[in-house]
Amino acid sequence: MTDTKKTTRQVNVTSKTSVSVLFAGDSGDGMQLTGTQFANTVATHGTELNTFPNFPSEIRAPAGTIAGVSGFQLQFSSKPVYTPGARFDVMVAMNSAALKANLKNLHRGGIIIAGTEGFDEKNLKLAGYPEGANPLHDGSLDNYIVFPVPILQLTREALKESGLSSKEVDRCKNMFVLGLLYWLYTLPLEGTMETLYAKFQKNVWMAEANIRAMKAGYFFGDETELFANLGRFDISPQKQHGIYRRVTGNEACAIALTAASKKAGLELFLGSYPITPATEILQTLAKKKKYGVKTFQAEDEIAGIVSSIGAAYGGALAATNTSGPGLALKTEALGLAVILEIPLVIINVQRGGPSTGLPTKPEQSDLFMALYGRHGEAPLPVIAACSPVDCFYTTYEAARIAVEHMTPVICLSDGYLALSSEPWKVESPDNLAAITPRFQPAREAGDPPYLPYKRDERQVRSWAIPGTRGLEHRIGGLEKQHETGNVSHDPENHELMTKLRAEKIARIADSIPLQSIDNGPLKGDLLVLGWGSTYGAIKTAVEQAIEKGYSVAHAHLRYIYPFPKNLGEILGNYKQVMIPELNNGQLVHIIRDTFLIAPESYTKVQGVPFNEMEILTKITDLLKEL
Amino acid sequence: MTDNDTTIKTLPVLTAKDFASDQEPKWCPGCGDHSVLQQLKQVLPELGVAPENIVFVSGIGCSSRLPYYLATYGVHGIHGRALPMATGLKVSRPDLSVWVGTGDGDALSIGGNHFIHTLRRNPDLNVILFNNEIYGLTKGQYSPTSKIGLRTVTSPSGVIDHPFNTAALTIGSGGTFFARAFDRDGKFLRSILQRAALHRGTSLVEIYQNCPIFNNAAFEAFATLDSKADNTIYVEQDKPLVFGKNKNRGIMLDGFTPVVVDLDKDEFSTSDLWIHNEADINKASILARFADEESLPRPFGVFYAEERVTYEDALAAQIKDAQKNGCWTLEELLKGENSYEIK
Numbered sequence: 001m002t003d004t005k006k007t008t009r010q011v012n013v014t015s016k017t018s019v020s021v022l023f024a025g026d027s028g029d030g031m032q033l034t035g036t037q038f039a040n041t042v043a044t045h046g047t048e049l050n051t052f053p054n055f056p057s058e059i060r061a062p063a064g065t066i067a068g069v070s071g072f073q074l075q076f077s078s079k080p081v082y083t084p085g086a087r088f089d090v091m092v093a094m095n096s097a098a099l100k101a102n103l104k105n106l107h108r109g110g111i112i113i114a115g116t117e118g119f120d121e122k123n124l125k126l127a128g129y130p131e132g133a134n135p136l137h138d139g140s141l142d143n144y145i146v147f148p149v150p151i152l153q154l155t156r157e158a159l160k161e162s163g164l165s166s167k168e169v170d171r172c173k174n175m176f177v178l179g180l181l182y183w184l185y186t187l188p189l190e191g192t193m194e195t196l197y198a199k200f201q202k203n204v205w206m207a208e209a210n211i212r213a214m215k216a217g218y219f220f221g222d223e224t225e226l227f228a229n230l231g232r233f234d235i236s237p238q239k240q241h242g243i244y245r246r247v248t249g250n251e252a253c254a255i256a257l258t259a260a261s262k263k264a265g266l267e268l269f270l271g272s273y274p275i276t277p278a279t280e281i282l283q284t285l286a287k288k289k290k291y292g293v294k295t296f297q298a299e300d301e302i303a304g305i306v307s308s309i310g311a312a313y314g315g316a317l318a319a320t321n322t323s324g325p326g327l328a329l330k331t332e333a334l335g336l337a338v339i340l341e342i343p344l345v346i347i348n349v350q351r352g353g354p355s356t357g358l359p360t361k362p363e364q365s366d367l368f369m370a371l372y373g374r375h376g377e378a379p380l381p382v383i384a385a386c387s388p389v390d391c392f393y394t395t396y397e398a399a400r401i402a403v404e405h406m407t408p409v410i411c412l413s414d415g416y417l418a419l420s421s422e423p424w425k426v427e428s429p430d431n432l433a434a435i436t437p438r439f440q441p442a443r444e445a446g447d448p449p450y451l452p453y454k455r456d457e458r459q460v461r462s463w464a465i466p467g468t469r470g471l472e473h474r475i476g477g478l479e480k481q482h483e484t485g486n487v488s489h490d491p492e493n494h495e496l497m498t499k500l501r502a503e504k505i506a507r508i509a510d511s512i513p514l515q516s517i518d519n520g521p522l523k524g525d526l527l528v529l530g531w532g533s534t535y536g537a538i539k540t541a542v543e544q545a546i547e548k549g550y551s552v553a554h555a556h557l558r559y560i561y562p563f564p565k566n567l568g569e570i571l572g573n574y575k576q577v578m579i580p581e582l583n584n585g586q587l588v589h590i591i592r593d594t595f596l597i598a599p600e601s602y603t604k605v606q607g608v609p610f611n612e613m614e615i616l617t618k619i620t621d622l623l624k625e626l
Numbered sequence: 627m628t629d630n631d632t633t634i635k636t637l638p639v640l641t642a643k644d645f646a647s648d649q650e651p652k653w654c655p656g657c658g659d660h661s662v663l664q665q666l667k668q669v670l671p672e673l674g675v676a677p678e679n680i681v682f683v684s685g686i687g688c689s690s691r692l693p694y695y696l697a698t699y700g701v702h703g704i705h706g707r708a709l710p711m712a713t714g715l716k717v718s719r720p721d722l723s724v725w726v727g728t729g730d731g732d733a734l735s736i737g738g739n740h741f742i743h744t745l746r747r748n749p750d751l752n753v754i755l756f757n758n759e760i761y762g763l764t765k766g767q768y769s770p771t772s773k774i775g776l777r778t779v780t781s782p783s784g785v786i787d788h789p790f791n792t793a794a795l796t797i798g799s800g801g802t803f804f805a806r807a808f809d810r811d812g813k814f815l816r817s818i819l820q821r822a823a824l825h826r827g828t829s830l831v832e833i834y835q836n837c838p839i840f841n842n843a844a845f846e847a848f849a850t851l852d853s854k855a856d857n858t859i860y861v862e863q864d865k866p867l868v869f870g871k872n873k874n875r876g877i878m879l880d881g882f883t884p885v886v887v888d889l890d891k892d893e894f895s896t897s898d899l900w901i902h903n904e905a906d907i908n909k910a911s912i913l914a915r916f917a918d919e920e921s922l923p924r925p926f927g928v929f930y931a932e933e934r935v936t937y938e939d940a941l942a943a944q945i946k947d948a949q950k951n952g953c954w955t956l957e958e959l960l961k962g963e964n965s966y967e968i969k
Contacts, residue, residue, distance in 0.1 A: 046968040237968070245965040255959060262956045269718045271710070289948035291959060294941060296717055299743035303710035306703065310683070310714030313701055314722070318714070336704050426965055429956040466681045466699040466715075466722050474647065474694050476702025477686075486649065487694065 011222070012231035013186060018048075018077030019235060020085025021181070024102050025094025025118070026063050027056055027070040030174035034092075035072025037178055041191045042076040043246045043423045046237030049076045050536065051421045052084040052609075055360060064118075064126035069101045078238045082387070082536030084420070086611035090184075092177055094118050094151070097127035099135060108143050111230070113180065115151035115173070147226055151176055158216035162209040172213035179217025184227070186234045189214060243426045249417030250277070252391035252424070253347050254284035257319050258291050259392075260399035264435035266317040268293045271307035273300055273326060276359040277415040278349035281321040301329035305346070309333060312342045315439070315465035317399060319345040323415075324353045324366050331373050334408055336477050338378040338501065341453075341461050343402035343409075343437075347395060350414040350532075352607045361607030362416035364532050365583035370410045371561055371590070377498045379505045381405070382561040384412040386535035389424045391417055394558060400435045405508055406460050412560075414582070416533045416609045438462050443470025452485035453497075458511075459504035506562050515564035520546055520553025525623055527574035529599065531557040531587055534580050534610050541615035550623050560587070568595050578602055578622055580615055642667035645677065647697045658809030658835035659688060659756060663695055665812050666754075669819045670696070673723070680723045683712040685732035688763050689756035689835075692727035706737030709744040709753070713937070716749045720938045723823070726753040730771040731761050734790050738770070745801035747937040748827045754819075755830060757792060758837040759844050766840035778840070792832045793914035793929055797907065802827040802932040804910070806925065809835045810849050814860070814926065821928055827936050848924055861913065861927035866899035869923050876900075877922070884912060884922060904931040 023031045023038070032053055039051045051074040061068035075085040090111045093099035095118025106112070117123075119136050135141050136148050155173040162169065182189055193211050200207035221227055247255070261268035272282040272295065286295045294316075298304040305320045312318035322330060327348045337344045350366045352358025370382045381401050385394035391413055398411035440462040443450055450471045453461050464471040473485060481488035482496055519542050520527075530538045535556050542554040555570060557563070571577055571591070577599040579588045588601040602618050604610055645667045653659045670680065680698035684690035686705035693700025703711045708726045716724045733741050733755050744751070760778065761767040767780040771792065775784040796804040803825045807818040815833065822829035834845045847857045859869040859877065867877035874890045876899040887894045903909060910930035916922040 040964075044966045239968045241968055243961065243965050243967050245962045247962075255962070258959055259956060262959065267718060269714065271714055288959075289945045290954045292945060292949070292953065294717055294945070296714065298710060299739055302707060303713075303740055303743070306707040306710040307714030307717070309703070310701075310711035310716075311718035313711075314681075314715045314719035316718040318718075332704055333707065340701070426962070427960050429960065466719065467679055469676070469678045472677050472697055472699050474649075474682075474696075474700035474702065476684075476693070476700075477704055478702065 011228065013234050014231055015234050015236060017079060017235070018075060018081060019090065019185070019233065020073065020075040020088040021090045021092070022071055022073045022088040022102055022105075023092045023177070024069055024071040024098035025092070025115075025174070026097070027061055027068050028063060029070070029094045030171065031070045031072050031094070034174040034178050035074060037192045037195065038181060039074050039421065040195070040246065041182065041187050042074070043244065044191050045187060046239040047076045047235050048079060048081045048239065049074060049246070049421075049423055050081045050084050052416065053419050062126075064095060064097055064123050066097045066101050066127060069098050071098070071102060076235055078236050082539045083609070083612055086613040092181070094173075094177070095127070096123045096129060096135065100127050100129070106144065110144055112141060112144050112146045113177070114146060114148050115177075116148045117150060117152040119148075145230065149180070149220070149226070154216060154220060155213050158213055159209055162212065163205065164209050168206075168209070172210055175210045175213040176217035176220075179214035180221050182214070183218045183221030184232055186232050189218060239423070240425070244423045245426055246421050247388055247392070247424050248280065248419055248421045249385065249388040249391035249413050250280035250349065250419070251284050252388055253321070253395045253411075253413065254281045254288070256392045256395035257285065257317070257345065257399060258288050258293055259429075259432060260396050260435055261293070261317040262291065263429070263432055264317055264399070264403055264437055266315065266403070266437060269308060269311035269316040269318045270295045271298050271304040271311065271318070271320050272296070273298050273304045273322070275301070275323045275326045277351055277418045278321045278323045278326070278347065280418065281347060281349075301326040302333060305330040305333040305337075305344075308344055309337055309340070309342065312337075312344050313340070313465070315463065317343070317345075317403065319347065319399075321347040321349065323349050323351045323359075324369070325356065327366060327369060327373070332375075334380070335374045335376060335378045337408040338374065338380055339477055339479070340475055341406045341501070341504075342463070343406055345395070345398045345402050346408060346410045347398075348410055348412055349418045350412060358607040360415060362414040362533060362609060363582050363605065363607060364414060364534070365586065365605070366412065367560070367583065367586040367590075370412060377502065379502050379561070380407055381409045381505060381508055381559075382412065383409065383559050384532040384557065385417055386530075386532060386556050386558065388417055388420050388422050390535075392424070392427070396432065397558070400433055401508060403435050403437050404460075404511075405458070405504065406438075406463060407505060412532060414533050440464040440468065440471055442468050451483045453480055454483045455500065455504070458507050459500055509562040509565050512559050512562075512564060514566045515555060515557070515570055517570070518554045518556050519543060521551060522553070523573040524551035524553055525575050526550070526552040526619065527571065527577045528552065528554050528615070528619065529557065529571070529577055529579050529587075529591070530554070531560060531581070534582065537610040537612045537615050538580060540612035541619060544612065544616050545619045548620075550619065552619055552623065557587075560590070563594065571595055571597055576600060576622060578618065580604075580610060580618070582609065640671040640677070642671060645670045645697050647695050649694045651695050652691065653688060654839055656838040657688070658758065658833070658837070659692070661809040661812055662754065662756065662815070662833055662835065663692065665815045665819060666696065669816050669823070670698070672820065673823050675723045679721065680725065681715060682725045682727060683708050683715065684727040685729075685737060686763070687729040687732045687761070689727050689729040689754075690732060692754075706732055706735070707740065708732065709737060709740040709751070712751050713744055713747070713749045716751060717938045717941060720750070720942065724751050726751055728753065728755055730755065730757045730759060730769045730792075734770045734792065734795070742795070742799040745796055745799040745828055745830065748800075748802050748934055749937040750826050750828070752819075752822045752829045753831065755792065755832045756835045757832050758835045758841055760837050760841035762837050762840055772841075776841075791914060791917055792830075793917065794911065796830045797911050797914055797930055801830055801930075802934045803829040803928070804832070804914070804930045805829070805928040806832045806834070808845065808848060808926060809833055818928070825931055827932075827934055857923055859923040859925050861902040861925050861929065863902055863904055863928070866896045866901055868896060868899065879912075882912060884916065886921065886923075904928050907932070
């Protein structure tokens with residue numbers, strides 16, 4: 001770092017509380033990598049952080065077009081942040097399509113760093129600008145601060161003696177941008193340098209070329225007059241002392257399953273089939289063999305869940321992960337898990353639907369399917385994570401409920417949480433709840449016969465796993481006689497078993513925490529009731545509304561079935577309840593149905609998360625009406 | 627998790643009775659399934675595995691009721707999915723002896739995808755495929771092994787779907803063991819079930835099983851005394867392919883084409899005949915195709931047996947390798963590999 005300091009001219013450094021940055025370019029421009037590196041540096045620096053990647057579902061959509069634009073947004077701040085920012089303050093646009101696709105979300109007066117080569121005639125045409133129009137020159141960006149930088153040309157100059165092919169040189173242009181942003185926000189280069197050396201262990205020259213490009217970007221900030229008026233910025237780190245790691249929601253789910261298996265003393269088995277945006281859970285767990293984790297990439301979604309049912313029958317902590325279309329395929333097997341009454345965790349990372357829908361985009365439209373998407377009376381617990389870090393705690397809780405209540409549990413995440421990341425203060429094993437499997441002990445000669453469906457006071461049956469002497473028994477998808485588990489078609493017995501299975505799930509409400517108010521008064525004009533990934537936007541909006549003096553509170557549901565016992569009471573403490581959801585209104589039905597109240601539904605089905613401004617506007621509009 | 631006290635040494639001598647559950651079989655009188663259950667109950671005590679370490683997994687169909695009638699652990703799953711359920715169980719519990727009861731509809735129609743993928747992965751399962759060439763439980767619709775022209779309630783003008791050849795499908799899917807047996811030949815069926823139990827890997831045993839209600843006498847040509855000898859051939863390792871009432875007919879290979887020869891005529895002797903070799907996948911593939919050729923006798927016995935690493939062993943080896951420097955702790959898991967300290 002000393003060498004960069006030496007050459008840094010005296011440029012004004014302004015302190016700021018928080019900044020939202022978007023790296024946008026063609027999907028081949030390496031924007032995800034650039035954003036991830038920037039996020040890692042910011043996190044290690046100790047600032048609060050929230051990231052959100054946004055990319056097309058095609059691996060390589062046509063270069064230069066709007067469809068091919070890939071973005072990585074992050075907000076970093078001296079105070080806690082819960083969203084990547086409603087609008088960004090700074091946009092890196094590697095080409096004209098990236099600018100065109102994202103300009104509407106840039107603050108007025110925001111900064112645009114534009115790679116001028118991406119604004120040549122060909123790129124402008126591909127982005128759909130009228131002939132002869134160039135936003136960098138035609139005055140259409142007068143409301144913004146625009147820095148046109150010949151990124152490609154400067155990268156080529158920096159690497160002209162690197163020995164790299166011209167294609168390889170051009171690929172380093174994202175590192176130039178990264179260096180320039182590090183300069184702009186007075187951030188260190190060391191973290192990325194270490195990463196590059198580690199990544200290119202066998203091709204040190206490649207690491208060095210990337211670093212040279214990054215330093216060229218950094219020095220460019222210094223040397224050019226371009227940024228003289230703007231100066232540099234500093235977001236001072238405020239995080240508490242401690243050990244942190246940055247996790248995405250999908251990584252957090254994978255870590256939670258492994259942690260739960262360790263804590264419960266069970267082996268973890270994941271039967272899974274790759275599906276966007278849930279695949280990283282399988283990928284992360286496939287790398288956890290040193291913890292004894294067994295992953296099984298099945299031939300299809302059905303085999304994914306059914307293999308997990310087999311493993312659960314054998315005594316493993318079994319899980320499967322999927323997204324909407326996969327959950328649809330798993331529904332018959334879910335019914336089997338319900339009637340077998342065995343533990344199973346199903347992580348559903350929701351995406352836009354129906355059918356293939358919007359595979360890479362978040363949506364909360366699988367709530368009905370999670371609750372009701374099985375034939376027959378087949379209730380099971382449904383819980384939902386609200387942030388990337390919360391994916392850990394919610395998945396862990398799903399495993400606890402599954403094992404201790406002998407039931408499949410659906411844990412809902414979505415494409416936003418799955419790929420977003422935030423810093424996580426490393427958790428101590430002692431803080432994790434105990435998970436206690438109730439294995440049925442071996443039966444000795446003279447003991448009464450084993451009754452597989454005998455229940456305890458919570459209506460939970462015991463887990464009798466093969467290999468245990470004296471417990472040989474047969475179970476299956478056919479209706480079972482109460483207690484003995486023998487096949488039974490008796491009408492009264494079927495009704496009894498249906499009610500017992502339902503009661504078992506309903507009674508889980510006895511062992512989960514009461515609903516709390518996240519922020520705001522315990523009684524008031526408006527309660528914003530959320531679930532899942534809308535947490536950050538609602539939290540930020542409610543904070544702002546409270547600052548403005550509105551009587552508004554925020555409660556966020558983790559437990560959707562069964563609900564916390566005090567939810568009805570809480571809902572009654574406010575004149576009005578508003579439920580924002582990334583669907584066409586699903587939780588609102590369930591709340592209306594359960595509590596006979598008329599909440600205000602606020603929905604968005606665009607494949608993008610809510611931003612805090614939208615929620616804030618809705619809050620203020622509603623309270624004006626009151 | 628398992629009871630490790632149970633070893634072969636301490637086992638009391640068990641009999642077929644010890645493997646009978648308290649449930650009365652609900653198959654129709656005269657159904658071939660009764661015979662298969664009988665033979666299994668006789669074979670299981672001879673395997674030296676305690677009943678608590680045996681699991682029967684099944685899908686849906688008449689054959690899939692099998693687990694209810696055996697005094698071992700058992701799971702009766704959903705239609706077509708017995709194989710992935712058994713795979714998940716075996717992968718997580720390699721110590722168990724895992725058996726699958728399935729049928730031609732369950733395994734080859736709704737479970738067809740699982741069938742081919744299980745075979746290529748080769749987990750150590752013993753799969754008993756009851757092939758009656760019909761859907762019995764749903765009352766007589768044609769199945770993926772029904773013969774062309776078979777008239778059923780869903781094919782009133784005759785079946786037009788070309789049937790699956792189970793043996794060819796098994797070998798083509800990368801299966802490591804295929805044998806065919808017959809419900810009416812109990813002794814032979816027992817010997818095949820024993821071979822299947824001993825094979826490490828997925829053992830696929832196709833049993834021709836008569837459905838007296840919906841597809842009676844589908845295998846009559848291989849059963850009746852006067853036609854059986856000429857229509858069947860029982861293959862044995864290292865033995866020439868000989869069949870016929872007086873063991874006077876044999877199979878010779880003319881290039882890749884099997885030809886029936888008459889040993890009574892001086893032209894050929896047994897030394898000219900095809901010698902059965904379970905390890906030869908090419909010969910097994912030709913043998914599998916006998917069923918498509920009316921002039922050839924129907925083979926029974928072990929067509930193919932290959933030693934190949936099982937899925938669960940390969941996975942266990944990878945885990946062992948990942949843990950060669952010790953198992954990792956929960957602390958290490960939570961901290962991760964890219965944590966950083968804020969001072």
